[in-house]
Amino acid sequence: MFLSLLIALPVVCALIVFALPEGKTRMTSVFLAVLQFLVSLNLLFVFDTSTPALQLVEKYLWVESFGINYFVGIDGISLWLVMMTAFFLPVVILGSWHAIESRVKMFHINLFLLQAFMFGTFLSIDSVLFYIFFEASLIPMYLMIGIWGGTRRIYATMKFFIYTMAGSLLMLVAIIAMMLMTKAQLGTMSASLLDFYKLDIPFVANEFLNSQTLMFLAFSLAFAIKVPMFPVHTWLPDAHVEAPTPGSVVLAAIMLKMGTYGFLRFVMPLFPEATQYWGWVFMLLGVIGIIYGALVAMVQPDIKKLVAYSSVSHMGYVVLGLFALNTYGVTGALYQMLNHGVSTGALFLMVGMIYERTHSREIKNYGGLASVMPIYTILFLIVTMSSIAVPGTNGFVGEFFILMGSFMKNKALGSIAVLGVVLGAAYMLWMVKKVFFGPKGELVKGATSETSNPVLKDVSLREVVVLAPLIVLIFWMGIFPNHFLKYTKTSIEFLIENKADYKLHIQGEEQAVAAIAE
Numbered sequence: 001m002f003l004s005l006l007i008a009l010p011v012v013c014a015l016i017v018f019a020l021p022e023g024k025t026r027m028t029s030v031f032l033a034v035l036q037f038l039v040s041l042n043l044l045f046v047f048d049t050s051t052p053a054l055q056l057v058e059k060y061l062w063v064e065s066f067g068i069n070y071f072v073g074i075d076g077i078s079l080w081l082v083m084m085t086a087f088f089l090p091v092v093i094l095g096s097w098h099a100i101e102s103r104v105k106m107f108h109i110n111l112f113l114l115q116a117f118m119f120g121t122f123l124s125i126d127s128v129l130f131y132i133f134f135e136a137s138l139i140p141m142y143l144m145i146g147i148w149g150g151t152r153r154i155y156a157t158m159k160f161f162i163y164t165m166a167g168s169l170l171m172l173v174a175i176i177a178m179m180l181m182t183k184a185q186l187g188t189m190s191a192s193l194l195d196f197y198k199l200d201i202p203f204v205a206n207e208f209l210n211s212q213t214l215m216f217l218a219f220s221l222a223f224a225i226k227v228p229m230f231p232v233h234t235w236l237p238d239a240h241v242e243a244p245t246p247g248s249v250v251l252a253a254i255m256l257k258m259g260t261y262g263f264l265r266f267v268m269p270l271f272p273e274a275t276q277y278w279g280w281v282f283m284l285l286g287v288i289g290i291i292y293g294a295l296v297a298m299v300q301p302d303i304k305k306l307v308a309y310s311s312v313s314h315m316g317y318v319v320l321g322l323f324a325l326n327t328y329g330v331t332g333a334l335y336q337m338l339n340h341g342v343s344t345g346a347l348f349l350m351v352g353m354i355y356e357r358t359h360s361r362e363i364k365n366y367g368g369l370a371s372v373m374p375i376y377t378i379l380f381l382i383v384t385m386s387s388i389a390v391p392g393t394n395g396f397v398g399e400f401f402i403l404m405g406s407f408m409k410n411k412a413l414g415s416i417a418v419l420g421v422v423l424g425a426a427y428m429l430w431m432v433k434k435v436f437f438g439p440k441g442e443l444v445k446g447a448t449s450e451t452s453n454p455v456l457k458d459v460s461l462r463e464v465v466v467l468a469p470l471i472v473l474i475f476w477m478g479i480f481p482n483h484f485l486k487y488t489k490t491s492i493e494f495l496i497e498n499k500a501d502y503k504l505h506i507q508g509e510e511q512a513v514a515a516i517a518e
Contacts, residue, residue, distance in 0.1 A: 002042065003056050003072045003123050006082070009036050010089075010116035014109045022105050026097065029108040033090035036115075040086035047079060049486055052494035053507040054125065054194075062129075067179065067190035071126040073506065076491030077264050077334070078122045080484065081257055084341050085118045087469075088253045095349045095466045096246035098356050100148055107148060107246075114140035114250065121258055127175045127266075128191040134258060135168055141247065141255065149242040156235075156242035163235040167225035174218035177211075178270075196270055197503050203273035216274035219267050220282070226259030229282075229319055230289035233312045240308035245352025248304070252311055252348055253341035260318050260337055264330070268322070269495065269502035275325065276499075280410065282323040287413050287420075289316030294423035298430070303361045306431055307347045310387065313420055314340045320417055321402035327496050329405025334488055336398030339477065343386040343395055346470040350380050353463055357455050358443050363431060368440035373458045377436050379467055384432055386474040388425040394477035 013032040017025050048055060054073035062069050074082065089111065100107045117140070120133030138161060146157040175191070181199050183189040190196075203212035225232045236256075240248045268275050293313030300306040314336070321333030353376070354369075355361055370377040382393075389395035399421065407414035444456065459467070477484060495502060 001058065002046075003074060004058055006036075006040060006086070007072070007116055007119045007123065009039065010112040010119070014112035014116075017105060017108050017112065020105070025105045025108050026093070029093050029111075030090055032112075033093050037086045037090055040083060043074070043079065043083065044487075047074070047487060048507065049076070049490060051507060052076065052491045053505045053509070055507045057125070057506045059125075062126075065189075066128075067182065067188060067192065067195075068128045069126050069192065070129060071192055072120075072123040072129075073125045074123060075504070076488040077495070078261070079487050080334070080338055081122045081254070081261055082119060084257070084338060085115060085122065085254050088250065088341070088345065089115050091345075091349075091466055091469065092246040092249050094462065095249065095352070096244065097462060099245040099352055103147065107144070110140045110143055111246070111250075114144075118254055118258070122261060125193050126191050127178070127193055127196065130193075131168070131172060131175060134262075135165075137255065137258070138164055141251065144247040144250075145239060145243045148244040148247070151242075152238070153242045156238040159235045160239045163225050163228075163232065167222035167232075170218040171222035174215040177215060193265070194504055194506075199270075201271065203271075203277075205273075205277055212271050212274045213278070216267060216271035216278065219262065219270070223259040223262035223267065224285075226262065227256060227315050227319065228259070228312065230285050230292055230312065230316065233289065233293075236312060237305055237308040240311070240348075241302065241305050245348060245355070248308075248348040248352070249345045253345035256311070256315060257337045257341065260315070260322065260333065263319075263322050264334070264495070268325070268499065269504075272500050272502070275323070279323040279325055280413075283320055283406065283410060283413050286316045286319035286323065287416050289313065289319065290417055290420035291316075291423065294420050294427060298423070298427040301363055303363055303431065303435065304348070304351050304355075305361075306363075306427065307344060307351060310347075310424065310428070311340070311344055313424060314344065314387075317399060317402050317417070317420070320406050320413070321398075324402070324405035324409040325496070325499065326405050326408055327493055328401050328408065330492050330496060331485065331488065332398050332401025332403075332405055334492065335394075335477075335481070335485065336402060338484070339386070339394045339398045342470055342473050342477070343383060346383045346467060346474075347387060349466060349470075350376070350383065353459070354456075357457070360443060363434050364441060365443045366435040366441045367438050368436070368444045369456070370436040371440075372444055372456045375464075376459045379459065379471065380436070381432065382471055382474060384428050386478070388428050389421060392475070392478050394474050396478060397481045 020028055054075050057073040060070045117133050117137040124130035142157050142161055145153055178196050179189055179191050182195050201212040202210055204210040228236045290313050293309050297306045297309035318333045318336045321329040386393040386395045389399045
């Protein structure tokens with residue numbers, strides 16, 4: 001019942017917040033979110049790292065005639081994404097203390113419901129249940145940008161919704177087609193992913209119109225939009241810029257990972273021949289995304305937009321690693337999903353902190369900020385080092401594994417991807433120089449560390465509390481990666497070694513299957 005408890009707890013929290021007076025929601029929401037995170041930590045103690053099998057499985061009949069069940073479970077691929085979802089909620093609520101001034105209660109209810117849907121997405125083993133949670137998560141994010149967003153929020157929400165909904169509809173068609181295939185091949189209609197893995201889906205090389213390629217593309221487009229991959233990335237910068245700070249953090253830290261998780265859970269194991277055949281296209285698009293995102297980030301006058309385009313570049317690395325289809329690439333991709341959440345989430349939080357003070361994100365308006373906000377500057381520099389993958393920080397581990405994996409698969413694309421590391425360092429260090437050092441900008445003129453400045457005060461205790469766990473994670477993941485990789489190793493190796501005929505079992509059932517095979 002533990003996984004259902006994880007999904008249900010945020011809904012209960014939302015109901016508690018709903019019942020509270022408006023003025024008491026902030027502290028209560030922080031308390032409830034921290035409590036949820038502490039409950040989720042139990043996963044790390046009960047998780048068995050020695051098996052790739054699904055663990056803590058719960059399955060209940062839902063729509064029996066169509067083989068649709070409430071079916072949830074967890075393995076090494078989904079574990080850290082679930083933990084990230086639990087970890088970021090208290091960070092986001094505490095970080096949005098001054099960013100959200102109106103309809104605070106509604107905002108926190110929205111956040112808790114979004115968390116429940118994200119838990120459901122990462123834990124669902126039934127494809128229809130996955131689709132419902134995947135789609136439901138759009139609603140709270142739509143409201144978050146549409147109600148608490150910037151001046152162009154309606155345009156950004158419509159673009160976000162249309163892009164993601166259009167991609168998802170193709171995935172729904174593919175899910176229905178696969179359910180019909182289970183009826184034809186297995187004798188019983190089923191929406192279970194474990195039954196989908198058993199299907200024999202025809203593939204013909206050099207021919208576009210075959211079942212496996214068409215379904216591969218239907219799923220891939222839905223997940224590519226969510227990542228977002230080049231060239232279907234254009235909704236992301238608008239969504240980030242118009243979203244309030246907590247919306248940008250949730251989007252970067254968790255929601256984008258639904259797309260890359262979808263590639264790992266659905267596309268690669270369900271359509272192995274199509275993945276192998278078309279993988280080079282996705283590697284190429286990943287590399288284009290890396291370079292394109294970095295080049296566009298370089299010319300952005302808005303700090304938040306620069307960070308948004310850096311996301312396109314960083315997520316390009318994740319796609320590159322996934323479609324390298326080897327242990328190094330996939331391990332690096334999964335680790336990079338977590339790194340991007342920590343680093344880019346922290347960057348959005350810190351951009352939000354100075355925006356709350358000055359209501360400006362224009363790089364030209366700053367300059368010399370280090371002399372006025374020294375502690376903020378040190379923390380920003382640490383996060384920047386993480387974002388540009390300096391050894392000793394979390395970013396280095398993920399990118400190193402991805403580049404190793406991509407070199408083993410395709411030396412030319414791996415070599416081009418290395419340029420992204422250089423370009424990333426260039427635009428991030430350029431931004432740091434402009435904002436924190438050099439001549440003082442319009443907003444910083446007249447302010448010194450000796451004079452009391454009512455606007456550019458250094459970080460508060462609350463802001464240090466918000467950023468401290470992220471700074472700890474940056475070094476912890478960078479210096480002791482095995483503390484995290486040991487949970488994913490078995491599942492990734494099993495996926496790669498069995499990618500041509502992937503069958504996932506429920507813990508306890510794999511011994512029975514092995515005994516029958518003998």
